[in-house]
Amino acid sequence: DLKKMEAEWEIIIENWKDTSPMFSEEGVQLLGRRLRRSARALHRNLQFQWPQHRTLVHGDLKTANIFFNEADTEVAVVDWQWCGEGVGVVDLQYLMHTSGSIEVLQAEQQILQLYHECLLANLRRFGKHDQAATYGLETMVGQYEVATLDYVRFLIGSMWGRTTPASCLANADCINQGMHKRSTAHLIWLVQKADGLLSQLEQRRGLAASELLQAPSLAAPSTMEPLSAAAASSSTAVDPIGSGAPVVAQVLSAAISLSELGGAVAREVYAKGDLRTVNKDADVAEGFDPQTEADRQVEELVVGSLRRLFPGLSVIGEEGMREFNQAAVPSPWCDEVAAWELSPELLKARLEDLTVWVDPLDGTREFVEGIPEAVTVLIGIAHRGSPVAGVIHRPWGLPSTNVDHSRHMTHGQGQTVWGALGIGVWGLRGGRGKGTAMCLPSATCNVLRVATSRSHKTAASSRAVEKVQPAEEFPHGGAGNKVLKVLEDEVDVWLFASGGTKRWDSCAGEALLRSVGGFLVSYDDGCPYDYSRDTPSQNSNAYGTPIFSAAHGCYLLS
Incomplete structure (x- = not known):
């Protein structure tokens, strides 16, 4: 609730403005906005970046919930709030910041080092030598810092508005209250600590806070006016969602939302039963290249919205539609990608350097033939011709219990998989990191599982x-669907040696594969594809022969 958060910040500023320069519009309000924009990225880091460093998390580990025996040899912990799997330093930072004195906080680095030494000793004691060998102090401190930022984000978003200097004095001896509610010095220290940690994250990518927060308002418009010819030729992002984020983050966030809205449109058309199918190309080898009402409506939604949201952005859709009546749809996930997650190259990318390739309904043949689970909405983002980010949405995805529920990956029946270079891939099903992949497992050459085309047998x-x-061959429909089979470790290779695949079929998938160490290349020369705006949509080599043809092919390996 952004209005509620803004109101909380105003109360904080009024209550604390005389105690520290941090409690001003340029201080705590700026910090609050930066933390809000990093919320999902912080969550991703805590939940998925360190799958090998998991333990049981208490969730409210403060001294009031810890009991020792008289000899200080045994400890009991009560009032578990979370009691779920997570990174152990979440509890450590919570204990430090809710129960530690100022002297304890000032000795934070020494305490962390001592904790790390004791932790490694106990890991070895219980035979966890591999974990002890790989869990370095730098890794643990990094986790601790991310957990601290997430804790301050939680506090600054909904709790501090009720805390005043007077209430701190009144609560000074209430050990069940966090120290930030009992001590002005602690509150100031915590705000300054979070500001410093977030600045460190941003500066590692060459960012300054002023670069990220140019937007005058956090409110997103509900619609946008049709573009004028002058506006459409602009090379600068208009930042319609008021995020202040880098262009790649804005476009990717919008693509995530629009893919899901497109999936909902596809389900609605399918449910009506009248697909209004036409043959858009009678010259294809099969003699029938179907286009349905869902293809047309989803392209109008996705391509039209992206063009209106980002004047000057090159967006290429499969159906080649020229007229778009759909009003632009602002992205409710405008903060999905934090600036400090992006690589330096993408951080500084300009709108004019991006090309977006859209397949509104990949797997139309399967859609028409009643196999909707093979259908995907594909949105690939290329920077200077190289695929850097992508979204694959399955309108007929998986039950929400099988997909990362905390990431809002399932809307209705859909499943959204997205990613970018340096961030990994998110929204996957299965056991690999609970919905994420940072690196694909290596394939074993003598037991390769290969995905092939269901409908293009030659x-x-x-x-x-x-x-x-291959040890096993699995025929599947849809290019996006086959990429997901690779990403979700159901197959090792996608092998396609037939004509007909275009840039909008492969851009999103190639970006996701590259994000986790996979690749998509030409079978004849091993070269990746060029996704520049002026490149022909057909995947072809220098001689004009389709790469996905009888003589050539493409295959994806992890």
Whole structure:
């Protein structure tokens, strides 16, 4: 609730403005906005970046909930608030910041080092030598800092408005209250600490806070006016959602939302039963290249919205529509990607350097034939011709219990998988990191599992499969669907040796594969594709022969 948060900050400023320069519009309000914009990134780091460093998290570990025996040899902890799996330093920072004196906080680095030494000793004691060998002090301190930022984000968003200097004095001896409610010095220390830690994250990418917060308002418009010719030629992002974020983060965040809205449109058309299918290309080898009402409506929504939201952005859709009546749809996930997560190259990317390739309904043939689970909405983002970010949305995805519930990855029946270079891939099903992949497992050459085309069977594709000699072959429909099979470790290779695949089929998938160490290349020369705006949409080599043809192919390896 952004209005509620803004109101909380105003109360904080009024109550604390005489205690520290941090409690001003340029201080705590600026910090609050920066933390809010980093909220999902902080969550991703805590929940998924360190899958090998998991333990049981208490959630409210303060001295009031810890009991010792008289000899100080045994400890009991009560009032568990979370009692779930997480990073152990979440509880450590909570204990430090709710129960530690100022002297304890000032000795924070020494305490962390001592804690780390004791932790490693106990890991070895219980035979966890591999974990002890890989859990360095720098890693633990990094986790601790992220947990601290997330804790301050929680406090500054909904709790501090009720805390005043007078209430701190009244609560001074209430050990069940956190120290930030009992001590003015603690509150100031915590705000300054969070400001410093967040600045460190931003500065590692060459950021300054002023670069990120140019937007005058956090409110997102509900619609945008149609573009004028002058506006459409602009090379600068208009930042319609008021995020102040880098262009790549804005476009990716909008793409995530629009893919899900597009998935909802596809489900609605499918439910009505009248797909209004036409043959858009009678010259294809199969003699029938279907286009449905869902293809047209989803392209109008996604391509039209992106063009209106980001004047000057090059957006190329499969259906080649020229007229768009759909009003722009602002992204409710405007803060999905934090600036400090992006690589330096993407951080400084300009709108004019980006090209977005959209397949509104990949797997239309399967859609028409009643196999909707193979259908995906594909949105790929290329920077200077290289795929750097992508979204694959399954309108007919998975039950919410099988997908990362905390990431809002399931809307209705859909599943959204997205990612970018340096961030990894999020929203996957299965056990790999609870919905995330930072690196694909290595394939074993003598037991390769290969995904092939369900509908494009040719002599060339059969020869290509024979050359790879897979242990298992799985025919699947849809390019995006087959990429997901690789990402979710159901297959090791996608082998396609037929004509017909275009840039909008492969851009999103290639970006996601590259984000986790996979690749998508031409079978004949091993080169990646160029996704520049002036590149022909057909995946082809210098001689004009389709890369996905009888003589050539593309295959994806982890």
